[in-house]
Amino acid sequence: MNESIRQVGYIGLGIMGAAMASNLAKAGFALTVWNRTRSKCKPFAKQGATVADSPADLAAKGPDVICLNVTDTADVEQVLFGDDGVVAGAKPGLIVVDHSTISPMATREFACKLAGHDITLVDAPVSGGDVGAREGTLSIMVGGPDDAVQRLQPMFEAVGKTISHLGESGTGQACKACNQIAVVCNLMGVCEAMAMAKKTGLDVSKMLEAIAGGAAGSWQLANLGPRIAKGDFDPGFMIDLVLKDLGIVDDTARQQRLPLAGTSTAEGYFRAVAAAGGGKLGTQAMAKALENLGAVDLK
Structure with missing residues (x-):
């Protein structure tokens, strides 16, 4: 571990944040945590982490780095610049790593604003879902100054497998937008292929196995296709959140x-499922829209 970064603050302990923070603790980083729902901090407190009373309190405790993993652009802005935000308690030289998925344009604005407080912002959204977060195999798309990114490398290696420095602040978020385009279009292809299989009398599971080793193979096919075939729509990443990203x-x-x-088109499928009350389901529940439109059961 890079000895220059030992103390890490973590804000946002949802499905992704909790798993990533846990991997940082396993890698030997000392954690201070804060979450809007305080009960989510309890497992970390039991493992020796310090629990802060607010983002400002967390920043005042003097971490080398603060990681954010919150829902949307407005949440990041509030956590950073609100009355009890990070800026209110931060010491000069702090690095903020934003693992949230937010607007690339807003990220550039936040970076400039933080620079006025001698705080460096590195945007580092991730891909790989809850499985990648738990296993520490996420893809991390990084934007920010070279020197800060180099210092953060040991942290990134504790939570991810593929770490790509794309350029200046905002480029990580721009890459995440590209990632979400590819993900949802890929998932749409998986769902439509499953609908075609069912309509033509194929065993859906056998079809998925048959095409997985060829040009159709993908993470979405291998991980979400079988879950759709089982009728498993529990969330790793919720439809409401992918709609936010879109x-x-x-x-x-x-x-x-x-x-x-x-x-x-993919967004339309997601919106149809959300409108029917499925916003809290996993993204693989896009299949429900195909089932309704095509009068087909994909299980």
Whole structure:
């Protein structure tokens, strides 16, 4: 472990954040944690972590790095710049690592604002779902200054397997938008292939096995296809959250005058499931929209 970074603050202990914070603790980093729902801090307190009373209190305790893993752009802004936010308690030289998925444009604005307080922002959204978070095999898309990213490398290696430094602040979030485009379009292909299999009399599970080793093979196919076939829609990543991410994609695409027809279709499937009360289901529940439209049961 890089001796220059020993004390890590962690804000946001949801499905992803809790697993990532746990892997940091296993790697030997000393943790101070804060979560809006305080009860989620209890498992970490039992393992020796310090529990802060607010983001400002966490920052005042003097961590070398504070990691954020919260829901949306507005949440990041509040955690950083609110009355009890990080800036209110931070010491000069702090590095903030934002693992949330938020707007690339807002990230650039936050980085400039934090720089005025001698705080460096590194955006580092992740991909790999709850499984990757637990197993420490996430893909991490990093934007920020070279020197800060180099110092953070041991931390990133504790939570991820593929670490890509894309460039300046905001480039990590831009890459995450690209990631979400590829993910949802890939998942749409898996669901549509399963619908075709069912309609033509194929055993869906056998079809998934048959195509997994060829050009159709993907993470979505290997991990979510079998769950759809079993009717397992428990969340690793919820539809409500992917819709939030696709809102960021939509805004970015609109600013760039970029048509994303496939992504828009996938978003429509997700919205149909959410409108029927399935927003808290896992993203694989996109299949429910295909089942309704095609009058087909994918199990």
